[in-house]
Amino acid sequence: MAHRRPAPDSRRADKKLTGMLTHLHRLVATAVLALVLLCWSAGAADRFIILQSTTSTQNSGLFEHLLPIFRAKTGIEVRTVAVGTGQAIRNAMNGDGDVLLVHATAAEERFVAEGHGTIRHDVMYNDFVIVGPPSDPAGIAGMDDAVAALSRIARAAEPFVSRGDDSGTHKAELALWQSTAVNVAAASGTWYRETGSGMGATLNIGIGMNAYALTDRATWITFGNKRGHRILVEGDRRLLNQYGIVAINPDRHPNAKSDDAQVFIDWILSVEGQTAIGEFRIHGQQLFVPNASTP
Amino acid sequence: MNTFWDSLAAAAGLILTWDPALVEIIWLSLQVTLTAVLIGCIIGLPLGAVVGAFRFPGRPVIIVALNALMGLPPVVIGLFVYLVLSASGPLGPLQLLYTPTAMIIAQTVLVTPIVAALTRQVVEDLNTEYSESFASLGVRRADRIAALLWDARYSLLTVMLAGFGRAIAEVGAVIIVGGNINHVTRVMTTAIALETSKGNLELALALGMVLLSLAFVVNAAVMALRASAVRAAYA
Amino acid sequence: MAGDRERLAHRGDAILSGRELTYGTGRETHLGPLDVDIRTGACTVIMGANGAGKSVLVRLLHGLVKPSGGKVLWRGGDMTASDRQRQAMVFQRPVLLRRSVLANLRFVLRVRGIEPTERAALEQAALDAAQLGHAAHRPARRLSAGEQQRLAVAQALATAPEVLFLDEPTASLDPASTLAIEAQIAAARVRGVTIVLVTHDIAQARRLGEDVIFLADGGVAEQGRATEVLTAPNSQDVRAWLTGDLHLIAGGQTKN
Numbered sequence: 001m002a003h004r005r006p007a008p009d010s011r012r013a014d015k016k017l018t019g020m021l022t023h024l025h026r027l028v029a030t031a032v033l034a035l036v037l038l039c040w041s042a043g044a045a046d047r048f049i050i051l052q053s054t055t056s057t058q059n060s061g062l063f064e065h066l067l068p069i070f071r072a073k074t075g076i077e078v079r080t081v082a083v084g085t086g087q088a089i090r091n092a093m094n095g096d097g098d099v100l101l102v103h104a105t106a107a108e109e110r111f112v113a114e115g116h117g118t119i120r121h122d123v124m125y126n127d128f129v130i131v132g133p134p135s136d137p138a139g140i141a142g143m144d145d146a147v148a149a150l151s152r153i154a155r156a157a158e159p160f161v162s163r164g165d166d167s168g169t170h171k172a173e174l175a176l177w178q179s180t181a182v183n184v185a186a187a188s189g190t191w192y193r194e195t196g197s198g199m200g201a202t203l204n205i206g207i208g209m210n211a212y213a214l215t216d217r218a219t220w221i222t223f224g225n226k227r228g229h230r231i232l233v234e235g236d237r238r239l240l241n242q243y244g245i246v247a248i249n250p251d252r253h254p255n256a257k258s259d260d261a262q263v264f265i266d267w268i269l270s271v272e273g274q275t276a277i278g279e280f281r282i283h284g285q286q287l288f289v290p291n292a293s294t295p
Numbered sequence: 296m297n298t299f300w301d302s303l304a305a306a307a308g309l310i311l312t313w314d315p316a317l318v319e320i321i322w323l324s325l326q327v328t329l330t331a332v333l334i335g336c337i338i339g340l341p342l343g344a345v346v347g348a349f350r351f352p353g354r355p356v357i358i359v360a361l362n363a364l365m366g367l368p369p370v371v372i373g374l375f376v377y378l379v380l381s382a383s384g385p386l387g388p389l390q391l392l393y394t395p396t397a398m399i400i401a402q403t404v405l406v407t408p409i410v411a412a413l414t415r416q417v418v419e420d421l422n423t424e425y426s427e428s429f430a431s432l433g434v435r436r437a438d439r440i441a442a443l444l445w446d447a448r449y450s451l452l453t454v455m456l457a458g459f460g461r462a463i464a465e466v467g468a469v470i471i472v473g474g475n476i477n478h479v480t481r482v483m484t485t486a487i488a489l490e491t492s493k494g495n496l497e498l499a500l501a502l503g504m505v506l507l508s509l510a511f512v513v514n515a516a517v518m519a520l521r522a523s524a525v526r527a528a529y530a
Numbered sequence: 531m532a533g534d535r536e537r538l539a540h541r542g543d544a545i546l547s548g549r550e551l552t553y554g555t556g557r558e559t560h561l562g563p564l565d566v567d568i569r570t571g572a573c574t575v576i577m578g579a580n581g582a583g584k585s586v587l588v589r590l591l592h593g594l595v596k597p598s599g600g601k602v603l604w605r606g607g608d609m610t611a612s613d614r615q616r617q618a619m620v621f622q623r624p625v626l627l628r629r630s631v632l633a634n635l636r637f638v639l640r641v642r643g644i645e646p647t648e649r650a651a652l653e654q655a656a657l658d659a660a661q662l663g664h665a666a667h668r669p670a671r672r673l674s675a676g677e678q679q680r681l682a683v684a685q686a687l688a689t690a691p692e693v694l695f696l697d698e699p700t701a702s703l704d705p706a707s708t709l710a711i712e713a714q715i716a717a718a719r720v721r722g723v724t725i726v727l728v729t730h731d732i733a734q735a736r737r738l739g740e741d742v743i744f745l746a747d748g749g750v751a752e753q754g755r756a757t758e759v760l761t762a763p764n765s766q767d768v769r770a771w772l773t774g775d776l777h778l779i780a781g782g783q784t785k786n
Contacts (some may be wrong), residue, residue: 050393050474059493064477081393081474095382096392200492225494255382255390428625430594433615434641442637446628528671529628 048077049260052089052097055198056169057243058082060126060218060287065280070267076260084198085167092116092246095253098261100246104168108244117246118258121269124277124288125242128172129220130233131203132212140212146236147179154182157191159211163202164194172241173214179238216241218287243288245269268292302500309501310508317505324482324506327398327469328462334399335406335458340451342407343414344440348422361415364408369401370467376401377471393474398482401468406458413454418443449524456517463510483509545570545605545724546591546693552599553586561586563600564750566743568693573715573725575735575756577771578745584728585697587745591726592619592695615642618686619695622702624678626670631662634670635685642689652688659714660684676707683714693724700734712738732772736760744768 057063058080067078078099081091085102092100093116100117102108111117130149132140138156140149153160162184163170177184184192193211195202199219206213207229215223220231245265250258267273274290281287309317346357378384380392380400391397421443422429429439444451466484473480475489483506490499544567552562561583568574568591576584589595591602593614604613627634635653644652657663660680665673670681679699686694696715700708715738719725729735735742739756746767752759763769 055492059489079393079474079476079479081476083474091381094384095387198492200494204491204494223494224498225496253382255388425625425627427594427619427621431592431617431619432638432641433611438641442627527669529669 046077047075047260048079049098049257049264050096051078051080051099051101051264052092053080053082053101054085054088054103054168055082055200056167056216056219057101057103059200060216060222061282062218062277062280062288066268066273066276069276070264070273073272074263074267076263078264084165085169085171086165092248095248095256098248098257099264100248101243102168103241103243104171105242105244106171107168108246111246115252116249118249120244120246121265122291122293123243123245123268124274124290124292125240126288127217127234128169128214128239128241129217129231130212130214131206131220131229132232133210134228134230135210136232138212141232143233144235146176146233146239149233150176151180151182153212154180154184154187154191159191159193159206159209161202161206161209161211161213162192162194163199164188164196165198167198168241169199169214169216172239176214176238217285218282221282221285221287242291298496298500301497302504305497305501306504306508310505317502319478320481320483320486320502321505321509323395323480324463324484325509327395327482328402328459330399331402331406331462332410332455332459334403335410336455338403339407339410339458340414340444341440343411343416344418344444346411347415347418348439348443349436358412358415361408361412365412367405367408368467369405369465370471372404373401373468373471376404376468380472392472393476393480395473395480397472398469398480401472402462402465405465405468406462409458409461410454413457414444414447414451417447417450417454421447449521449529452517452521456514459513460510463506543570544568544603546609546726547603547606548587548591548597548600549603550600551587551590551597551602553583553590553595554598559598559748561590561748562597566591566750566753568724568726569741571722571724572740573719573727573738574741574743575739576726576728576743576745577730577732577735578751579771580730582745583748584745587743588619588695588697588726588728592617594619616691617693617695618689618691620679620682620686620697620699622698624675624682626678626681629670630667631657631670631673631681632666634681635688638685639688644689656684656688659687659717661710674707676703676710679703679707680710680714683711687714687718687723691723693726694718695726695728697728698730699727701730708734732760732774744771 053063059082063078063080067080071077081088081097083091085104085107088100088102089104089107089111091097092111100108100111101123108117108120112120130140130146132138138153138158140152143149162173174184188194193209195205197205199215200223203213203215203219203223204225207225207227212232217234245268247258247261247265248256250256268277269292274292277288277290278286343361346354346361376397377392380386380389380397382392391400425443434442464484466488469480469482470485470488473482473485475481475485481489483502487499487502487506490496490502546568548564548566550563550565552559554560566587576587578584586595590597593602593609602609604610627637629637632653635656636649639649639652654663657666660677660683662673662677662681662684665677670678673681683696683699694715700711703711712734715725715727725738727738735756739760741754742756742759743753744751744759744763744765744767746765751767752763752765759768760772763772
């Protein structure tokens, strides 16, 4: 390094540089600290309960329609955790929630039988549909027998995507396959493809592979990536999808907000709640049919 | 490729109109990640410095462990933190699940090993450079750590940036412990996951571009800071 | 080597001594066993070929490296950590923190336990001694090599050590910088600081040295007053070195 004689005002330049860096440090530190302090205010809310439900219900938009009505009436905020059916039930079993609303009746009844929930009520139903590619290679369009349609798909060995994630939809799908003579487990990996994912992800994959799929109507109507796929089979009674609601058992999980949870359940089963469900429309279509039994 | 251009336009639209829903999500993302990075640094910087500067039995094992933990999958962290914070878990009574605090905890677990492992490397190199000098001066242990951390400040800025980048981009941890609850625990990445699952690919991609821009701005700012540091021969 | 030891007029006047000092790794002994004495208040020059052990010896004396045999004595007794605080060292390449010149000085003074009230005066004095008053806020690493070394020497002296070690401080500097450093050393010597200077520059040894320790072959070839060792040496190695004849010196080296 050459020996340089420093310029006369270099001292000022050095001080300026050091000063600038110090200011920059302080600015960044203050900004980060402010952000952190503000963060502690987030999440602090008044009255709320946690609802464990499924992604398909959430994605249909039902909750965005329903829950504000409930909140306006009671002041209780309902925070929805939307995950796969299995995860929702598991979360509820762990006590991480106050209410469970899914569409897997057998699992819900088992949930109550094992003491995790108090009472199970019917709330509403929607239906499943079979969707497929515009070309419809298996030729099932317009059929009203879901089981026969699935058999045709299997015989033609056309690609079919399944959620494969033990969800309510998946269980319903398997129940239909049971009525055919087809062993889908053996066919897994060939024409029968299990994605192990939620409805939306499964549809994305299925459409990408030009495959058939079983989906709930609500998800399908609001799905934004249809790309030419359409509903081919609908209306079969076996395609009905029943929803049930259960409060988490406070004896099992003392931290569960059982009082507010009961307020929510009472409301959703009441005339007001049931009407609100029936009024929910997407593109003019009613998606859910309220069917709570009047006690 | 239509999706791509549509998304680019959508992204620009979202940013320019200052869409309130988007602002809320960005704000929460920043709060959660910056807090996690801050705590991660408070723990990770001294930890990494101590491992980097001193010799003690078991040191090689700790170094390997820290380096390995850098690769911990976020979804695994999310699962682990969920089990701890769950009502059935050890910290259930604290009722932290499905709050931003839970997300901060999860991201802190993600960021701390990264900060510690990278700090260890930086401090170790610096310590080698200064060790004879420090030995000659008789520098005490605490002073050594402080001196090394301060001297390495610009490299450590890059380390913190690495932690930030990892946290702002992850979805696995925050979605499990946060629950992606609208207006409460929905951040950029979980919003993108949600819109994708709804098939709203343009919107999802647009959100992704906004996230990318954010990361870009942060990186650019750090680069500028470092450039001025290099000029001062502080880097 | 008894004869060499006798050349030192006052053996009891040694502030620092090495007795049967050995340094080796595993089965190899690189240095020693050797006996050396550093006379209080004098400038002792340690010389020898590369690899003769000069840097190792000075690090042994300063306590940076533990001997594999023998011991280092401080004023006749065992050397403790606090004794080491009364010493300072300057390395061949200055090791400066990534901060300003002033911040570097401040760090050294703080670590050595100098009270904040006294620091300001010492900092100014050190800056003046190094002629770096105008660069107090400049990043230390932006100084030239000569300026950095001047700072390193001033820094070391600011803590008022009793012994100052310098390991080839001017080896990579130009003549002007070398002169400045030597002036700093001379000024310290006048104030009574004991200097231990490692150098391979005979001219520098002649300018600054009062005592000489000449190392060769992992041992002391000769030690004594500079006036004697550097003009009329007993040992073959020193004689070859002084002639400046590369063949002789190299020949001596390969013989080892």
